[in-house]
Amino acid sequence: MYTPRVLMIVHDPFVDNRGTRLHQHMRWNNPYALATQYIADIHRASHGRVQYQVIQTIDAPWFPVKADGFRYDATRYLQRWSRRDMHHPDGLDYHARLAQFQLVERRASGEFDEVWFFSFPYAGEYESIMIGPQAIWCNAPPVELPSAAHNFVMMGFNVERDVGCMLENFGHRVESMMNAVYQRTPHLHNHWREFSQYDAIAPQRAGCGNVHFAPNSRRDYEWGHHTPVLSYCDRWRDFPHTRHAPARMVDCSEWGNGDMRAHHIWWLQHLPRAPQLVDGVWGDWWHYCLTYDWLAQ
DSSP states (O other): OBOOEEEEEEOOOBOSTTOOBHHHHTTOOOHHHHHHHHHHHHHHHTTTOBOOEEEEEEEOOSOOOBTTSOOOOHHHHHHHHHHTOOOSSOOBOHHHHHHHTTHHHHHHTTSOSEEEEEEOTTSOOOSEEEEETTOOOSSSOOEEOTTOSOOEEEEEEETTSOHHHHHHHHHHHHHHHHHHHHHHOTTSOOHHHHHHOOTTTSTTOBOSOOSSBOTTOSSTTBOOOOSOEEEOGGGGSSTTTTTTOOOEEEOGGGGTTTOHHHHHHHHHHTSOEEEEEETTEEEEHHHHHHOOGGGGO
16 A cells, blocks of 8 residues: 655636636636546556545645746736747746755655646646656656755646646656666566557557557557557556466457546556566566655665
8 A cells, every 4th residue: 555645736826816816717627626536546546555645735826937037927927828929948947946845855854755736837847757866757857966865756737637637647657667667677577568568569469558559559649549459458457467368359448438537547557566576576566656765776
């Protein structure tokens, strides 16, 4: 059972003197409702083994500063959004963010395991990023801090998008972590490569695919393709116990007929979760995606 402690920080600025928030004005998603849905979906996708705990929520109703020093205000943001003429470069000043919320210090004191930021389009955030002394690529360049006591991940969620996109952010985090695990052990059998294969790159040898490509996808983001292909996805239902399950024909009816959220839950449900070594690698891949002690080994 994993119970990661989350520090949740919400950038949802006021846009008028009546207290209207940006997400309300734009009719985007409520960040607190998104967090509840995401927690439930990860719990379901992990077969009940991951139960996120939001230990603190910080209301940060301002526009964060970008790496070049630029900062929106409400008027300027809404004007530029209406023209789709947003500021570039878009990237966030992550060092300023770490300092503003004292995240390195709070992580060192054991307050949280990861941070979730809920923001708006063009806030400049990566979908996920790792910070710390052994920080590695986590769908974004790492923020390496040799003096920090511990590593941690910051997730960046966009309230214009729904929970399916939040699961996609997490899925890319999984891809980054598992690529790193097997890059560190090139002499071992690469089960991750077999898991993430899809028919377009490995005809007749598809596994579960990856976040963007289902087993039968022909192009990026195509989760609704109906033509069946041969897949070994059943080998990952309860790996390694099902490692010899035969291939069978599958199509998008397996993962929601094109629904992003349904596909990502299906994909995550196939991640190995066995508390044992399997061919030299820990058989519970959630361990690599949610904890950081292995980075120092």
